[in-house]
Structure formats: structure tokens, C-alpha cells
Amino acid sequence: MLLELILDNLPEAVWVQEILSGKVLMANQAVAKLYQLDSEVIKTDGDFWQNNILNSYGDFVRHKLSQLSQKSSCECVYPSLLPDGSTQWLWHQIQQIHYQGQTLRIHSAHKSLESEEALAQLQKFKEELLHRDDQLRDNAQLLQKHLKSLHQANKLLQQREAYLHSLIHSQSNSLIRINLEGNYTFANQHFYNHFGYHPEDLLKLSLSDMVVAEDAPKCRQVIEVCLMNIGKVVRIILRQEHPITQELIQTEWEFVSICDETGSPVEIQGVGRDVTLRLKQEEEIQRLKQNLQALIDNTDDFIWAVDYQLCYTAFNKSYEDILMRLDNTVPVLGASALKVNNPSVEVDFWQARYQLALEGQSLTYINEIPMADGSSQHLEMRFYPIYNAQQQIIGVSCFGRDITPIKNLQLALEQKAQEVISIFESITDGFFAVDKQWKITYVNKNFELLLQRQRQNLIGKNLWDEFADAISLKFYSEYQRAMSEQVSVQFEEYYPTTNTWFGVSAYPSTEGLTVYFRDISASKAYQQSLLEINERLREIAWIQAHEVRRPLASIIGLVRLLRQEPIESGFFRQLMDSLHQSAQALDEIIHQIVTKAEALEDWNQMGTSSHN
The missing domain is CATH 3.30.450.20 (PAS domain)
Incomplete structure (x- = not known):
């Protein structure tokens, strides 16, 4: 992944070819741009090398390739025919290596000449290839042109080296090289900036000198692994303190051995990136995971x-x-x-x-x-x-x-609720309940009997929508008072719809209002009959006290007058005495009748109150 990233950032075309099959194993984006081909075609088309180079100037290139031996290199400048019919001069370097039992060629190419003169020379070069005799005669001139191309290629190579140098020192990762003893031989600018070292100081230190003491054995171990596994990338995290800030920096390194032409390791290269923040974040994530797991487990x-x-x-x-x-x-x-x-x-x-x-x-x-x-x-x-x-x-x-x-609690509550409902269903009073919005939540069977309404048609309905005829009666005002003032109310009211007098008790709660009511029409009728009897008794008493007593009072008065006159007859006197006695007795009887009538009225009033 890192090698591909580095290759794709190079300006020249670079590709790796297997010699036996001719297959391109790896190619950067510059190859596709240089040869005007799709990058996937280059990797998948086994004829890429044959079609784009050998078919055009095969003899010249083959001659150069014949000079190659394993672990050697060559370079050449030649014209290349592009798919659109145009021609361009290319500087081409080829290095042949032996890797894991395979013989590979690493190609590096870039444009050499783009002038009109180069195109004319290309045409002439093609004609020379088609006419071998002419080519031999003009060989000296062609060689001169090749030398010029080589000079220009060398100039481009120098430019490329300068570009690579700039690329290395502008990397956001640290790039170092150490010798086989672990001493620094090279570091890019990012390394110096990041770790706070000067170049003259760094070259006096080894890799182990810069890390914390606990990580020093890892440095020696990574060198041994790289030397035992040529070409293998060895990953390791090393900790070191910043020489100025004393901050602990954790760096993830990728080390790989670098070999000379004989395949012997001469140095070890390392690419490092600061993972301090990432590791802290991972530690925090791990801590959160552990806390979450503890929470879940508890x-x-x-x-x-x-x-x-x-x-x-x-x-x-x-x-x-x-x-x-x-x-x-x-x-x-x-x-x-x-x-x-x-x-x-x-x-x-x-x-x-x-x-x-x-x-x-x-x-x-x-x-x-x-x-x-x-x-x-x-x-x-x-x-x-x-x-x-x-x-x-x-x-x-x-x-x-x-x-x-x-x-279980729900079942117990349901049983208790059923018991309460049974009680409400068994009482002789009518009973109903409403919530805060006056929706009917329950009615018992005596409610149905007394008001002649079915409960299935009432549950969930608004009380005043269903009994609008009661809004103008005391029912509405008393229920509203009980709900708003949170006080119990008791009252009596006549309900014309059923032609019934009701005695009502209403009790507020946090859930709404519960109401008990009973039919008191018989009590009201009995009370009315007693009132009528009392009225008649009062009339009798009045008649007795006034109508009967008036003539009796006259008789008594006359007797008194007669007794005041001198009467010599004893019989007359006796008669007067008898008349007076009879009048007195009649007055006493009338007095007793009035007293008993008044007592009966008081008793009737007490009976009416106790009945209610």
C-alpha cells in the first residue's frame, strides 16, 4: 500500500515486469499517461510490452536487453509510437533483479524530446529501420542523436532526483535510514521537525538511543528480523520523549532492509507516523467499552x-x-x-x-x-x-x-379491581365515575336501571354530551363545583327525563369524580303527604280555636252577666252554675284538641326529617 502510494507520486513512469511471461506486475499512474493507455489495461494486458515497445523498435531495445544480466541495469533513448499515431522520444532505464525465485525487470521511463526536430528525426529513424543499408550509413549520425538524447535524459534524471529529494523531505511521515549497527544515516525534514533534532546531532545517535529504555530491546530485535527476512516489512510501535517538550511520542514504524546489487543488506529504511493521538483515542474507546460492558454486566x-x-x-x-x-x-x-x-x-x-x-x-x-x-x-x-x-x-x-x-402484581390488581367492581355492582345506589375531561370511565348496573341507559353506549363518552338535559339542573353546577374546588357535595334534584327525584353524593379525586345517587321519589311523596296532613290539621285547629271558641266565649260572657244580677230563685242560680260549668268544660275540651293537633304537626315534621 505504501509502495504503491510512493510510486503513484513519482513523475516518471515506473512498472515491474516478469521476464518469463512478460506480464506487468505493478505500474504507477504515469505509465498510463505516458503510453496513453488505461491503467487497468496495462496490468491485465499481457501484450502491453510487445505492442507498445518491441513491435516499434524491437531490435534496438532487444539489443539493449541482451546486455542485461541478473542484478544489472541498462538505459536507452528511443522513439515510441502512440495509439493516436503520434511519436514521442523516451528515456528508458531497465534494472533486472532476482526476487523470491523470479527474475523481474523494473522499468523507468519519461519523455525525452518533444520538438518538431525530434519528430523529424523519429521519421528518419523509422526509415532507417526499414532500410537496413541506409541505417548502417547513417549510424554515426544516429549515434550522435542518441548521445544528445542521453544527455537530455541525464538532465531529466537529475531533475527527477531533485524532485524525489523534495518529495522525501515534504512527506508528512518520518523517513529514516539506519545502518546494520542501528546508527542513523539519514532522516527527512519531517523527522527533524517532529522530534526536535538537528542533523549533526542525529547522525551521532542510534535508534536505541532515542527511544525509552523499555523499548530499546525492540530496536535490536527489529534489526535482526529485517536482516533475516530480506524485503519483509516489519511493523513496530516505539516510544520516545521529545528532547525539548519531554512529551512522550508514540510512532508506528515500518522497517524494511535495503540491499546492494549482490542482494546483501546494507541499510534498513523506516517510515514512521505519529500514532500518539490515535492510541490515546483507542485507550479512551477501550475504557468506554469496559465501562459499558461493566454497566451491561451489572x-x-x-x-x-x-x-x-x-x-x-x-x-x-x-x-x-x-x-x-x-x-x-x-x-x-x-x-x-x-x-x-x-x-x-x-x-x-x-x-x-x-x-x-x-x-x-x-x-x-x-x-x-x-x-x-x-x-x-x-x-x-x-x-x-x-x-x-x-x-x-x-x-x-x-x-x-x-x-x-x-x-403477579398486575394479576393481583386485576383481582382487586374485580372485587371493587363486584361491590359497585352489588350496591343499590347508582354509581358512575368520570375523568378530568368528563369522560365516563365506569357505570354500574343500577346506573343503567335508574337512568335507563346502557353502559356500552356510555363508556368513553363525554358526560355532558350524553346527558345534555342535565346541564340546566343542579347536577351540572354541583358536579362542576366538586371538580373545581375539590370538595364533596350532597344535594337533591328532580330529573324530568325519568320523572325521578335523586339524592346525590359526589366525591372528587386526582383522577376525576365519583358519584353515588339513589331514587328518593317515594320519600319525597311521603314527605309531601305529611305536609298536606299538617296543613289540614292546622285548618282544624284554627277552626276549633276561633270558630268554636267564639260562641263559647259569648256563652261564658252571658253567664257571667247573669250571675251578676240578683236572682232570688235558687233554681235559677243553680241553672246558671250548671251552664257556667258546662261552658268551662267545653273550653277545656277545645283547648285539648288544639294542643293535640299542634303536637301531631310537630311529630309529622320529625317523621319527614327522619325519613329523608
Whole structure:
């Protein structure tokens, strides 16, 4: 990867060719540009070398190649025919090496001449190739032109070396060379800037001198590995302190041995990049992962994940515990999540849920799951698809918890609610409840009987929409007062729709309002009859007290007058006395009647109050 990056940044065309097959093993982008060919064609077309070089000036190039032996090089300048029919002069250097049992040629080429004169010379050179005799006669002139081309190629080579030098020193990575003893022989400008060293100081130091003491053995080891594995890239991270800031710098190095023409290692080259920040970030990520794993392992919820083949990729301690209770097994990373021992476990159920999640669905299930010991637990389970960076589903994450206590509490509450409903259904009063928005939440059977309405038509409906005829009555104002002031109210009201008097008690709560009511029409009728009787008794008492007593008072008055007159007859006197006595007795009787009538009225009033 690094070698390809370096090659692609070179201005000249560079490619590697296998001699036996003629196949191009590696080529940079400049090759395609130089020969006006697609880069993929160069790598895949085995005839690239034959079609673009040998067919044009094969004899000349073959002559040069014949001078090559293993581990030697040659160079030449020749014209090349391009696909568009134009011609260009190329400077071409070829080095032949032996690598891992193969004989390879490394080609380096760039344009040599682009003038009109060069094109004319090219045409003449082609004619000389077609006419061997003419070529021999003009050989001296051609040689002179070749020498000129070589001079220009040498100039381009110098320019290339200057470019490479600039490229090396402008790299954002550190580039160094050390000899076989580990002493520095070269470093690029980035190395000096990054580590704070001067060139004259660096060349006095070895690789081991610059790293922390704990990493010094690694330096000696990497030199040994490079020398034992010629051409192999050895990667290592070394730590060193900045000589000025004392900051610890961690550098990832790639070392490789450099050989001479005989294949013997002479130096070791290293390319390094600062990974201090990356390693700190990795440490922080690892710390966060550990904290997250600790958090996951310390939760009572059980968490696990499977891949596309339904094999475990992760699970926490709670999942291990529940699986042991469920199946008497311990989960293993990479093992199938569908492998169970408990025959009561429905494998098809789990497989279907995993499959739906792999299709992109998020699922929640509450099931009663049989345990291995014969008991059962209510489990709430959630399944979610796992997506990678390309938004492709790669597995399923699963979360579950034991809700058996909640389920038992829910059943207990349902039983208690049923008991309360039974009580409400058994009372003789009508009963109903509304929420804060006056929606009817419950009515009992006596509500239906008293108001002649069916509960299935009322539940969830607004009270005042369903009983609009009660808004103008005391029902509306008293219920509103109870709700707004949070006070209990008791009242009586006549409801014309059912021709019924009701006695009502309403009680507010945080949820709304509960109301008890009963039919008091009979009590109201009895009270009315007592009032009518009292009225009649008052009339009788008035008549007795005024109508009867008036003539009686006159008789008594006359008797008093007669008794004041002198009457000599004893019989008359006796008669008067008898008349007076009779009048007194009649007055006493009338007085008793009035007293008893008043007492009866008081008793009726007390009876009416107690009945209510």
C-alpha cells in the first residue's frame, strides 16, 4: 500500500515486469499517461510490452536487453509510437533483479524530446529501420542523436532526483535510514521537525538511543528480523520523549532492509507516523467499552446479540443466568443460539423472531417461558436489527427482563379491581365515575336501571354530551363545583327525563369524580303527604280555636252577666252554675284538641326529617 502510494507520486513512469511471461506486475499512474493507455489495461494486458515497445523498435531495445544480466541495469533513448499515431522520444532505464525465485525487470521511463526536430528525426529513424543499408550509413549520425538524447535524459534524471529529494523531505511521515549497527544515516525534514533534532546531532545517535529504555530491546530485535527476512516489512510501535517538550511520542514504524546489487543488506529504511493521538483515542474507546460492558454486566436485564447465522456475538451475565435457568446451558461466543436442551423451549419461536429482526423489524414480545426446573416466568423480550456503516443488517441485538413480579402484581390488581367492581355492582345506589375531561370511565348496573341507559353506549363518552338535559339542573353546577374546588357535595334534584327525584353524593379525586345517587321519589311523596296532613290539621285547629271558641266565649260572657244580677230563685242560680260549668268544660275540651293537633304537626315534621 505504501509502495504503491510512493510510486503513484513519482513523475516518471515506473512498472515491474516478469521476464518469463512478460506480464506487468505493478505500474504507477504515469505509465498510463505516458503510453496513453488505461491503467487497468496495462496490468491485465499481457501484450502491453510487445505492442507498445518491441513491435516499434524491437531490435534496438532487444539489443539493449541482451546486455542485461541478473542484478544489472541498462538505459536507452528511443522513439515510441502512440495509439493516436503520434511519436514521442523516451528515456528508458531497465534494472533486472532476482526476487523470491523470479527474475523481474523494473522499468523507468519519461519523455525525452518533444520538438518538431525530434519528430523529424523519429521519421528518419523509422526509415532507417526499414532500410537496413541506409541505417548502417547513417549510424554515426544516429549515434550522435542518441548521445544528445542521453544527455537530455541525464538532465531529466537529475531533475527527477531533485524532485524525489523534495518529495522525501515534504512527506508528512518520518523517513529514516539506519545502518546494520542501528546508527542513523539519514532522516527527512519531517523527522527533524517532529522530534526536535538537528542533523549533526542525529547522525551521532542510534535508534536505541532515542527511544525509552523499555523499548530499546525492540530496536535490536527489529534489526535482526529485517536482516533475516530480506524485503519483509516489519511493523513496530516505539516510544520516545521529545528532547525539548519531554512529551512522550508514540510512532508506528515500518522497517524494511535495503540491499546492494549482490542482494546483501546494507541499510534498513523506516517510515514512521505519529500514532500518539490515535492510541490515546483507542485507550479512551477501550475504557468506554469496559465501562459499558461493566454497566451491561451489572444490569438485571439480560442482553445478547447474534450474527446473521444466529450465532452468539455478545451476551452479559444476566443472560448467562437466565439461560442456565431456562436450559441448564452456558452460552458460548460463536455457538448457535438455537442449540437448546430443554424440550419445552420452542426453537421455531426464537428462530422466527430472529428472522423478522434480520428483515429489518423491531419486535417486542411478552411470553410465559417454561424453565428447566418446571416453573415458568413471564419475560419481556425485544429484538432489534444491527446495522453496519453501510446500513446493512449484520445481526440482531436482543434485550429481555423478568416481569414475573410485575405480572403477579398486575394479576393481583386485576383481582382487586374485580372485587371493587363486584361491590359497585352489588350496591343499590347508582354509581358512575368520570375523568378530568368528563369522560365516563365506569357505570354500574343500577346506573343503567335508574337512568335507563346502557353502559356500552356510555363508556368513553363525554358526560355532558350524553346527558345534555342535565346541564340546566343542579347536577351540572354541583358536579362542576366538586371538580373545581375539590370538595364533596350532597344535594337533591328532580330529573324530568325519568320523572325521578335523586339524592346525590359526589366525591372528587386526582383522577376525576365519583358519584353515588339513589331514587328518593317515594320519600319525597311521603314527605309531601305529611305536609298536606299538617296543613289540614292546622285548618282544624284554627277552626276549633276561633270558630268554636267564639260562641263559647259569648256563652261564658252571658253567664257571667247573669250571675251578676240578683236572682232570688235558687233554681235559677243553680241553672246558671250548671251552664257556667258546662261552658268551662267545653273550653277545656277545645283547648285539648288544639294542643293535640299542634303536637301531631310537630311529630309529622320529625317523621319527614327522619325519613329523608
